[in-house]
Amino acid sequence: MTVSHRQRVYLADGARTPFLKARGGPGPFTPVDLAVQCGRPLLARQTFDRTAFDLVILGCVNVIADEMNPARVAALRLGLGESMVAFTMQINCGSGMQSIDTAYRYIRDGSHQMILAGGAEALSHAPLTLRSSAVEWFGRMYAAKGALDQARAMAGIKPAFFKPIIGLERGLTDPITALNMGQTAEVLAHRFNINRETADAYAMQSHHRLARAQADGTLDAELMPAFDHNGTVYDHDDGVRPDSDMAGLAKLNPVFERPYGKVTAGNSSQITDGASWCILASERAVEQHGLQPLAQITDSEWAGLDPSIMGLGPVMASTPIAQRNGFGVDDIDLWEVNEAFAAQVLSCLAAWDDYDFCRAVLGLDAAFGHIDRDRLNVDGGAISLGHPVGTSGNRIVLHLANAMKTRGAKRGIATECIGGGLGGAMLLEAV
Numbered sequence: 001m002t003v004s005h006r007q008r009v010y011l012a013d014g015a016r017t018p019f020l021k022a023r024g025g026p027g028p029f030t031p032v033d034l035a036v037q038c039g040r041p042l043l044a045r046q047t048f049d050r051t052a053f054d055l056v057i058l059g060c061v062n063v064i065a066d067e068m069n070p071a072r073v074a075a076l077r078l079g080l081g082e083s084m085v086a087f088t089m090q091i092n093c094g095s096g097m098q099s100i101d102t103a104y105r106y107i108r109d110g111s112h113q114m115i116l117a118g119g120a121e122a123l124s125h126a127p128l129t130l131r132s133s134a135v136e137w138f139g140r141m142y143a144a145k146g147a148l149d150q151a152r153a154m155a156g157i158k159p160a161f162f163k164p165i166i167g168l169e170r171g172l173t174d175p176i177t178a179l180n181m182g183q184t185a186e187v188l189a190h191r192f193n194i195n196r197e198t199a200d201a202y203a204m205q206s207h208h209r210l211a212r213a214q215a216d217g218t219l220d221a222e223l224m225p226a227f228d229h230n231g232t233v234y235d236h237d238d239g240v241r242p243d244s245d246m247a248g249l250a251k252l253n254p255v256f257e258r259p260y261g262k263v264t265a266g267n268s269s270q271i272t273d274g275a276s277w278c279i280l281a282s283e284r285a286v287e288q289h290g291l292q293p294l295a296q297i298t299d300s301e302w303a304g305l306d307p308s309i310m311g312l313g314p315v316m317a318s319t320p321i322a323q324r325n326g327f328g329v330d331d332i333d334l335w336e337v338n339e340a341f342a343a344q345v346l347s348c349l350a351a352w353d354d355y356d357f358c359r360a361v362l363g364l365d366a367a368f369g370h371i372d373r374d375r376l377n378v379d380g381g382a383i384s385l386g387h388p389v390g391t392s393g394n395r396i397v398l399h400l401a402n403a404m405k406t407r408g409a410k411r412g413i414a415t416e417c418i419g420g421g422l423g424g425a426m427l428l429e430a431v
Contacts (some may be wrong), residue, residue: 003377008283009107010293010431011100011307012114014398015042015224016276019386021239022124027273028228031120033066033391034275035074035219037226039399042277048289050079054112058085059095059119059390062126062168063088069141072122080116090390093338094302094418095119095392096276097426103280103299104426111359113285117379119395120275121388128164137161142332168271174420177308181340181419182263188311188347189262192354196262199250199342203267203383204374206339210380211242218379221402224324235346239270239386267342272386276394294401295412299325313353313423319362321413321427330368333409336396338416339381346418349376380402392416399424404430 017038020027029037035058058071067073071086080086089098090174096119101114130138137156144150173180174427179187188198214221214236225235244266254261255268281291303316314337322332329352337345351357364369379399381390396414404412408430415425 005110006108007110009104009295009297010281010283010286010291011281011295011297011397011428012281012286012291012293013042013046014222014276014278014294014401016222016391016395016398017224017235017274019225019235019237019239019272019274019388021386022271022273025124027122028127028232028234029122029226029273029274030064030067031062031122032070032073032077034122034226034273035070035118035120035277036077036226037096037277039074039078039277042279047236047278051081051084052289053080053084053114053116055086055106055114055115057089057099057117057326058086059089059097059394060090060121061090061095061390062121062123062171064122064125064127069134074120091422092419093340093387093389093416093420094393094424095390097397097414097416097424098296100278100280100394100397101424101426104196104297104300107280107282114279114281116277117280117394118275118277119388119391119393121390122273123168123271123388124273126166126168128168129170130164131160133158134161140362143250151308152322153262170421174307174310180256181310182268184308184310185263185341185344186257186261187308189343191309192347192350194262194343194346194350197246199262199348200246202342202346203249204244205248206377206380206383207241207244209378210237210240210384213379214240218406222398226359228366236380237385240380240384262343263341267338267383269382269387270385272388274386274388274391274395276391276398278394278398293431294405295428296431297426301425303423304421305423310419310421311340311347311417313417313421314348314425315362316424317423317425318413318415319368321425322368325427327411329371332411332413333375334378334400334403334412335371335376335406336382336400336403336412336414337377338387339377340387340417341385342383344417393424397428400428404428
């Protein structure tokens with residue numbers, strides 16, 4: 001389809017659950033539970049029938065065994081009908097944004113008119129796994145015939161077989177570089193001279209901004225309370241520390257590179273459960289159903305880079321969007337950069353403002369420029385909110401749209417780094 005015949009695509013509405021910090025055991029909600037908790041009130045406030053959607057797409061990384069293809073399970077539980085096609089996306093941290101981008105491209109190219117695109121993740125439900133040697137032993141026990149074979153198999157038992165491995169820890173380690181995500185942030189901190197104090201100051205600001213947004217009702221438009229089976233109400237992001245200060249953050253030890261590392265539990269994103277949905281609609285669907293869009297999605301980009309510096313994904317994905325649309329750094333009113341680690345976000349800012357990096361890596365004639373912190377993650381981010389991996393990309397796009405509307409901004413970019421050496425970005429413009 002030629003550019004002139006592409007349909008306009010709007011982010012018509014959206015909602016998310018509170019982000020709930022994992023606290024040592026499975027939380028009250030599975031990924032599908034979370035998707036349903038924010039999906040029901042979102043759909044209830046629409047003027048159209050639930051079957052008006054053409055498709056459901058849901059990002060989810062840690063799919064649990066009882067919810068294979070959680071997009072389909074959620075669609076059925078939300079009453080979207082047995083004929084509703086639904087599929088699940090998995091591109092690590094980019095899964096929730098990829099669901100929006102896939103919907104955006106379907107609608108833009110004319111094959112669909114309205115799509116429900118989301119992300120859901122319950123990291124507290126990430127499985128414990130057995131090491132391969134233990135699996136082999138269980139296999140021998142299962143295959144043993146008779147008491148003698150069973151006794152021989154039993155003789156091979158080792159205590160380590162019963163010590164499970166945290167699946168999430170393995171999932172956050174890159175299989176190519178053997179670096180975990182925190183170590184990749186340390187690589188960037190070293191490359192761009194990000195010191196511990198600067199990283200902690202950024203983390204403190206994230207908590208203060210989220211606390212302010214909670215207090216003044218900024219998040220009310222997007223946040224839907226969740227209710228567990230016992231009737232407990234979860235109505236806010238519970239990882240925020242309003243009293244976060246430099247003295248407290250300075251007491252925390254480095255997690256990944258002791259004793260001199262810059263990355264601590266205090267300046268990293270939190271392990272969290274949460275879900276988010278966005279309703280994407282064509283111009284025809286907007287007119288047909290009388291929708292009032294939050295923003296128009298006008299461009300998107302995905303980029304690949306060395307997994308050991310995956311945190312620069314936002315730089316590699318966002319810069320081409322700005323270039324092909326003729327925008328400089330000052331033309332973007334608001335930025336949502338997912339806060340995987342404070343050092344990682346600060347390294348992206350440093351890279352954009354580095355003449356040599358921009359010339360050698362991005363092919364620019366000059367530095368892209370300085371991004372004013374007053375335009376970056378204005379209501380906090382994953383350091384204070386948490387980072388449910390399959391959800392975060394969806395949340396930052398939704399929040400960017402709401403923040404643009406609240407502040408009267410003309411355009412904004414939502415972007416994130418992605419484990420495995422990828423980056424994603426989306427350009428939103430005011431309606």
